[in-house]
Amino acid sequence: MKRFAVPFLAAALALGAAAPAFAAGDLMKGRTPLDEIKLGDGQQNDYAVTNPEITLETGKGYRLPITSSGGKEYKFVAPNFFRHIWVDQIVINDLEVHMAGPPAWLEFDAEGTIEVHFTPVKTGTYEWYIEGLADKGMKGKFIVK
Numbered sequence: 001m002k003r004f005a006v007p008f009l010a011a012a013l014a015l016g017a018a019a020p021a022f023a024a025g026d027l028m029k030g031r032t033p034l035d036e037i038k039l040g041d042g043q044q045n046d047y048a049v050t051n052p053e054i055t056l057e058t059g060k061g062y063r064l065p066i067t068s069s070g071g072k073e074y075k076f077v078a079p080n081f082f083r084h085i086w087v088d089q090i091v092i093n094d095l096e097v098h099m100a101g102p103p104a105w106l107e108f109d110a111e112g113t114i115e116v117h118f119t120p121v122k123t124g125t126y127e128w129y130i131e132g133l134a135d136k137g138m139k140g141k142f143i144v145k
Contacts, residue, residue: 031061031117038067039074039108039130039138046071047133052140058120061088070111074130074138077105081126081142091115105131120144 034054041048046069056062068074082102090097090106092114106114123144130138 031063034062034064036065036067036113037140038069039076040069040071042069042071042111047136047138049138049140053143054140055143055145056120057145058123061117061119063115063117065113065115066106066108067113068108068111070108072133074108074133075105076108076114076128077131078126078128078142079104080124081128084122084124084126084144085118085120088117088119091117 035051037052037054038048038050040046054064066076082104085102087099087102090099090103092112106116108114120142126142126144128140128142
């Protein structure tokens with residue numbers, strides 16, 4: 001065995017032994033439910049938004065319900081956020097959508113709830129908005145620590 005191979009092999013074995021500690025547990029079990037983001041109030045203000053700022057932690061599983069009051073067609077867009085989370089599933093009326101990548105956006109054509117089950121993987125502040133309605137206050141942010 002060559003000289004440089006021994007330290008390299010020792011380092012590889014040390015990293016391999018430590019790897020299970022990083023992977024221990026199922027990040028998608030025991031997801032923390034978050035307060036819903038509600039789009040429109042269902043009565044007088046189609047542009048109302050509840051819970052516009054949400055603080056999260058990397059490596060922790062969450063369930064986020066996003067609900068439309070049905071007052072308008074809402075296109076929920078959060079491209080940088082969706083790129084920096086692991087989406088386990090999206091649930092609509094007890095039906096599950098499992099994906100191999102992030103959604104482009106979530107669209108509400110009628111009243112209802114879409115629940116996103118995810119784990120943040122990168123820290124940062126990520127803005128979300130309703131396409132075409134951000135200037136009316138339909139926007140917010142996810143703060144991932």
